[in-house]
Amino acid sequence: MARPGRNGAVDWLIFAVLLAGVIVSCGPFAWMLATSIKPDAEVFRFPPTLFTTDPQLDNYREIFSAIPFGRAFVNSLVVCIAITLAQLLVCSMAAYAFACLDFRGREPLFLIYLAALMVPPQVTIIPNFILVRSLGWIDTYQGLILPFAFSSFGTFLLRQYFKTIPKELIEAARIDGCAHWQIYLYIVMPLSRAALGALAIFAFVSQWNNFLWPLIVTTRPEMQTVTVALSTLQGQYNTDWPLLMTGSVLAVAPVIAVFILGNRSFIAGLTAGSFGGR
């Protein structure tokens, strides 16, 4: 600040380095897109062409016949929306109890919920697989959805937010004869749109990108989610790079679109409460 001339030069240098960094962070996406529209023959040319002069969209048609990719999209949408809605409901209800109600065992139970954040998902995946399998839920939506319908992280996030709602508001409603479900539904939830939005984004994106669980609880291609379909595609067409890049473009496009449209609430959601974990 004291020496604008020098700082100006430093800032320009930093700006240039940051721009170079963008090539690294976003270059792979451009390469994905560029490869997906290349004619097959051009892909195996060395040195490679950066951008084709003969763009074509054949792969965007072929991918839907190579594997049930359209169905995988529907599956991912169904699963992600169901999990997001379930988490919003289940976590907000639990958070209401923890933040707004007095009952014996509240603190210990909350600590137990929090402790679950320390458990890596890979630890519970084997017993969960055995459970879901013995229920006959392999290749079903409930098998894909129910294990993720509750989240400790979401409960923690919403509880912190609910605690910032003035106690007087809730007490006044009680004096007016409101039942708890009415306070929850008509006062706490409408006031917490920001936190609910952050949780919704976090839940949707993490589920859209989730892989290991859908991989092990689906066997039929018709029940696969997008990420699993993509790995199946890799197994079947492992040298057909234009087709694989087409699948990748389609898998990342929805999330990137949502991200660029709402990047502020998006980043807030993904780093909410600094408890994160992707």
Added chain:
Amino acid sequence: MAGRGSLARRDAVAAWLFLAPSLVLFITFTGLPVVAAFLISFTQWDLFNPAKFVGLGNYMTLARDGIFGKVMGNTAYFVLASVPAQMVLGLACALALNRGIRGQTFFRVAYFLPVVTSTIAAALVWAWLFNSNFGLINALLSAFGITDPPRWLGSTTWALPAVIVVSVWQNVGYAMVLFLAGLQNIPKDLYDAGAIDGAQGWRRFYYITLPMLSPTTFFVLIISIIGSFQVFELVFVMTNAGPANATNTLVFYIYQNGFQFYQMGYASAAAMVLFLIVLIATLVQYRLQTRWVHYG
């Protein structure tokens, strides 16, 4: 008095009703499975025959298993290389953006893009970039006169570093966003006071920014360590743990034993090792953050 007592009891009833859905789901899919995983780790179980109790057998086998030794070595290599890299780069980006540089929002979005991307899709495009015959990376290397570039994912030496590069690429943005939030929490007057005492440039960074940022740094460190120990999807897509287990890591090994070899007991024992590591990292954070970390 009686009125207040019944009100409190009604509160308690309401509370348990509000908690019921989460309790059922939590007990079914987290609580019991944690206990079950621990118990299964003492058995030999392929899901088709009844489970057989083997005591500490799986843990003894793990200790003697040469592949598991290699897996733990790879995982340690992965963590030790990727965590410092993503933290240093994330901090550098955050410091650069925190200067109020023009285009801040654009850079934030651009650097955060890999974070929100499906790891499967990211791993696919990087596998293509690292392709030893037709990949862009080797094309660039040969353009710079390197006639004999590494075979990357096909090489026992270079496959793991390649996976590490992708992991760092994907996680820098996350560290950056956390560091940015930390930097913005440092009170401005500290810098003003420092300026009076002659703290400029590196001194200012070393004596003000770094100590004030330490809670964030510590948090990013622990989150990164925990995340790195769980690397799986990159390995699954890019190398399938090969060549010759050169990129086999802890979670891949759990997956492999559980869902390819159907050795549920052995996989659970390996999962318990992962659990222990994550538990230790979390407890260290909990215990030491008050001692090492400077809060403003």
